[in-house]
Amino acid sequence: MENNTWHNVKDLIFTFFNTNPLQKCRKNQKGHFILLVFVLFIGFTIEPVLGNLWDGVVVTQSDFQSLRAIKNELIDSKGVLKSWNDSGIGACSGNWIGIKCLKGEVVAIQLPWKSLGGKISEKIGQLQSLRKLSLHDNALVGSIPISLGFLPNLRGVYLFNNKLSGSIPPSIANCPMLQSFDVSHNLLIGKIPFGLANSTRIFRINLSYNSLSGSIPSSFMMSHSLTILSLQFNNLTGPIPSELGAVSRLRVLDLSNNAINGSFPLSFSNMSSLVSLNLENNQIENHVPDTFDMLHNLSAINLKNNKFDGKIPSTIGNISSISQIDLSHNKFSGEIPDSFTKLVNLSSFNVSRNNLSGPVPSLLSKRFNASSFEGNFGLCGYISSKPCPSAPPPHNLPAQSPDESPPKKHHRKLSTKDIILIVAGVLLLILLLLCCFLLCCLVRKRASSSRKSSKAAKAAASARSVEKGGSAGGGEAVSGGEAGGKLVHFDGPFVFTADDLLCATAEIMGKTAYGTAYKATLEDGNQVAVKRLREKTTKGHKEFEAEVASLGKIRHPNLLALRAYYLGPKGEKLLVFDYMSRGSLASFLHARGPEIVVEWPTRMKIAIGITNGLFCLHNQENIVHGNLTSSNILLDEQTNPHITDFGLSRLMTTSANTNIIATAGSLGYNAPELSKTKKPTTKTDVYSLGVILLELLTGKPPGEPTNGMDLPQYVASIVKEEWTNEVFDLELMRDGPTIGDELLNTLKLALHCVDPSPSARPEVKQVLQQLEEIKPELVEVEVDDDGAKVQTNE
Template sequence: MFMEDTYPFRGKYFLYVNLFLFILASSSRFASGQKWDGVVVAQADYQALRAIKNELVDFRGYLRSWNDSGYGACSGGWVGIKCVKGEVIAIQLPWKGLGGRISEKIGQLQALRKISMHDNVLAGAIPQSLGFLRNLRGVYLFNNRLSGSIPASLGNCPILQTLDVSNNSLVGSIPPSLANSTRLYRLNLSFNSLTGPVPVSLTRSRSLIFLALQHNNLSGSIPDSWGGEGNKSYLLQFLTLDHNRVSGNIPATLSKLDLLQEISLGHNHISGTIPSELGSLSRLQSLDLSNNAISGKFPSSFSNLSSLVSLNLGGNLLDNQIPEVFDRLHNLSVLDLKNNKFEGPIPVTIGNLSSINQLDLSQNNFSGGLPVSLDHLANLTSFNVSYNNLSGPVPSLLSKKFNSSSFVGNLQLCGYSASTPCASPPPAILPALTPQEAPKHRHRKLSIKDIALIAGGALLGVLLVLCCILLCCLMRKRAAKNQKNGKSVTKAAVVGKTEKGAPAGGAEVESGGEMGGKLVHFDGPFVFTADDLLCATAEIMGKSTYGTAYKATLEDGNQVAVKRLREKTTKGQREFETEAAAIGKIRHPNLLALRAYYLGPKGEKLLVFDYMPRGSLASFLHARGPETTISWPTRMNIAIGVARGLNHLHKKENIIHGNLTASNILLDEQTNAHIADYGISRLMTAAANTNVIATAGALGYRAPELSKLKNANTKTDVYSLGVIILELLTGKSPGEPMNGMDLPQWVASIVKEEWTNEVFDLELMRDAPNIGDELLNTLKLALHCVDPSPSARPEVEQVIQQLEEIKPDLYATSAGGDSGAKAPPTNED
């Protein structure tokens, strides 16, 4: 400025000279390039790409297309390279299994706008030369093994918008210069080993929308300078600082960020009180301050957080009574206040939280009774008030819905289990009799002889009972031995079983047995008695809203799956038997067959199914070791099988599943899919089915309209099917939010940014050259199924047709062999 003011001609001279030099450099840059397919490719860019390739380790051969001649670098021939007018603007090589390091020569790609090499095994440091790239807008290097510090030179990139280097091994402090870019809206440095304080400069950024610093070793206090000064607008919506070593107080200036949707400060060393100013954040949806040393009261200003969905204050030192602040929190679904020092009564207004499904008030000093209003929480799936000072009876619906672990540790609380009955009311006190009205009794002391006779009689009674028990045990053992040796007449002969084990007439009813109850058989590969079932060796496989599933091994070695339904959640016996009989007749190769059910003498209800040795699709996809891979044909066969089974339910049985998840899809030895839990809603009460819908929503499979409709239909089932197909394509679990989005939203956002190849599971990308079209077409179909508008979703029959067109070689080999329209044989075994 001084030079131009004092020597204006000289200032213009320098300007012209610089402009000339820039044009000259640009001309030489392109003049030294080569022309292929009508595209001029800069020689400097070609040399930089060669240097980058030389420092990478290409385990899978993705970079074979980067030939030494440079041919096709900017005409689509080189994988992962995008150009404009002969200059490289993007390097996109995610999920390629690349090792080695990123060359500093990347700084020669002067037109580079984006580098996306996430989800590889890259090591070494982040190149300092990235700071030379004035056009750089996006750096996506997350999920690698990068080390060293974050280059401060990145602050020299004036239009940098996204920097995501999360889940690496980076150390050192966060450079304050990163805030120099006035367009930086997404900064994700989480899951590293960064140290030092949070830079004050980040708190004053007017462009940041997403700031993720969780799971590091950051220390010091959180700056109290958020929002800067004055009435400027700040855009920050997501602030995650959990799992660090941050101390000090919660800054009150966070309240200036009126667009905040999520604050996560849990698992730190924060102390002091919760600023009441946070109650002004009307858009806040999630607040996590758990596992700190925060003290003081529960802020009454939180009643203004009308958008709040999740509030976690557990593991702190909060005390005093909780004010009645919950009337306006109609969107709250998670409330966690466990392990604090709260006292006094539980606010009655918690019963007004109609959307809540998780409530944890355990390990506090709450006293008084449980509010009856808690019985009104129909969506409640997780509840815990254990280890308080509560007293009195547990509301009836709560005691039926949750087991004793939700209530233990309250010595004066009763009615939540058979071992904690509530005392009967004391008898009415009659007026005392006058001496004249009182009958005259003579009291005689017991003699030693009388005492001896009473004691002897009691001992004789005990011995008699023990003898009876011993006799029964010997008889049962002998009967079992005879049955095993073929010496006794089995109940099969009495009830008319065929020699192969299938009941004559399609179903049989076996009443009684040594343990009582009633067993009803449908067709199946083998049969058993009620005693066989109840004496089987059982292993818990999982729990759901409906009940607990067991793997039962019978005495003869055969295995079945048994689901014990939750007590008092099923319909009455007559209606239950009618509905169970109808379900027991349903047969399809892709539906898990109901083989029998048992009604116990004390009201217990068991459902018996075929045992599927490979478990659920959820565990098959997400609980396997790194050495286990799942091929594309296997995934596609599962998708087609699920679609066929669902279509049979819709078209032939007029049944809406309503709870289709990867956990309810079981796999046999050949990994054929069998849909489970269909029709069970017909056995349950309305309240139990409401809980199932809520649980499906929490897991990420529920169609968005179900939050209002409450009733499932064919289109909501199609939505769940679409989520399952996305799960097969991406390898990601819908229950794990990705950057605040569910799985369909996340996939849609990736596709919108034209990074579609980043959606697919790394295992599938290995065969991308051969199955690329199949992957894309299946992805389009899945997104069609999860369309937010129910009317835009296809019917299941159309889904089957498109899947079979995408993968015609599976049409004849997968289970069923048709679109599910033709009924299979009665006994597919």
């Protein structure tokens, strides 16, 4: 299929949507077309005379004039606005790119990633029905129009990633319907307008990565609907207003990388909905209050690089949901609270560079590397070179005063009978010790004989030695005993030995291009997933260990964590991961019973999570997955997705990777250019992501051709014939009238991802931001524009 045909197919979706979404029928199309042409002719003939008459399809005269003024002030170097003609024909029928109308009035301008320059015209304030303005990821300059504050129906403003300057106009406070305001990553200066959060419906404000100054307005307390407040990377000063604690629905608060001072507000204990708190790199001082346990939904807390002192509140250990704690580079003193050992979900922990003292709780020292505790000269027990001192000897009795006379000593001469009894007792004790020694030798001899006759890998009494910091990745290396293997741990929820792993009850879960996956149940009942890599496909030991060590450091909520690896004496290689109870996305969609329904919010949550994980791989870890399929997406108990098999190509030989690419292609997930280049890129990953999005929308497995076509070709052919409602899974069509917009917009995005031309596909960051725009009320995973990720499940 040619590229221009493909783009026409994608544009056809919006045309279809704007005329009659999800209900368009193929009957009487010719009659409908003739009627439409007639109405357009009448409308444009009469409207110049009767300017206040329009028929619901033709754009109103005032809105048409405003759009022309907006176009005139934009610099359209790529000609994306060529559809904005001088007659106004097609403006409200889907022919004008980025324009949506309702009854002839413009309700949305959506032109992200269009390389637009110039300024945003003040004439935009004449579009009185405008609800959404999305011009992010362009090269716009100038200031934010003051006239935006004259739009009573404005709900969403998305102007991030531009070059806008000046200050935020205070007139924004006059928009009573405003829900989301994002002007991050610009060049804005000045103070935050006092009434920015006046709208009773505002739920998201993102002003990060600008040069805003002044203090944080206390008026934010007036917005009880505010859910996300991102002000990081600005020049804000002054204390955090205590009134902010009154925003009870706030879930994400990021004030990091400013110059904020003062103390930690006691009122924060009232923010019971808070999920993520980031105050990193400020000048906040004094104690952290003990009322932290009232934030029972808190998942991540980052107080790094401030001036906090006093003891670490032990009440933090009562927050069972917490998974990330960073208190490093402060002045905390005292001991690390024992209550932290109760935090079973804790995956990231750092208290380095403080004034802490005393022993590190043993469970924490086993789960986290020494770097989490270094720079505290009084801490001990977290590394072999800093053991904790043994208990002090009992105090000596007070010295005897000169006045006191020494007690009289009574001597009694031993009788012959006493001497005989003593000698007999000594001889009996020696005989008993000799018997014990012989018995131990016999037991050891039998055990050694038994080990030699059994498999070397399953030694029953292997010697164990621990070398902190001895592995390539700074993990904990545990020898395999007499079997000669090597087990290296990274951080994880529990620790096990090589014998525990090799003697575990194993159940095959499936085979992939990299090897065989097992569900292993350890003796203590804990479960892990073990992947045994195919023999003769991996790199040499030294190169393998260096690569796997770097993979063991990667942590993200949507990436499956590598917890340990094992190198066997015969060259076998095992990778140990967290076990995901709900299996793969492929089985979740295609191997369930007819009574199980996967609702649209669940599918959207999975789509955002996958995209979030892929964003981390591309932008933070510089890793191309290369084999992204629904079988490599695992779901936990809450159906949160976790990408697996990422980075494994680094462990494989070149020939093995070539075979893996060919296998993935046979399943229908590979981009067409891979058949020639044999080299995965971020764009081929985006193509695979688009196939998974289509899989979620259609319910069809990509590996099963439909009418001789792969899934992207099949979907495109259906859309081209204007049978769009036949594309979606029947389960989703039950709620078609309420989720129609979201389905169609997600479909358009998926087709954008699977464009045959790699250059036409979006970056994964753009996919993530667009998914958020499609369903802003379902903020499953919020990604700030600096790449920081936080969970914000409703």
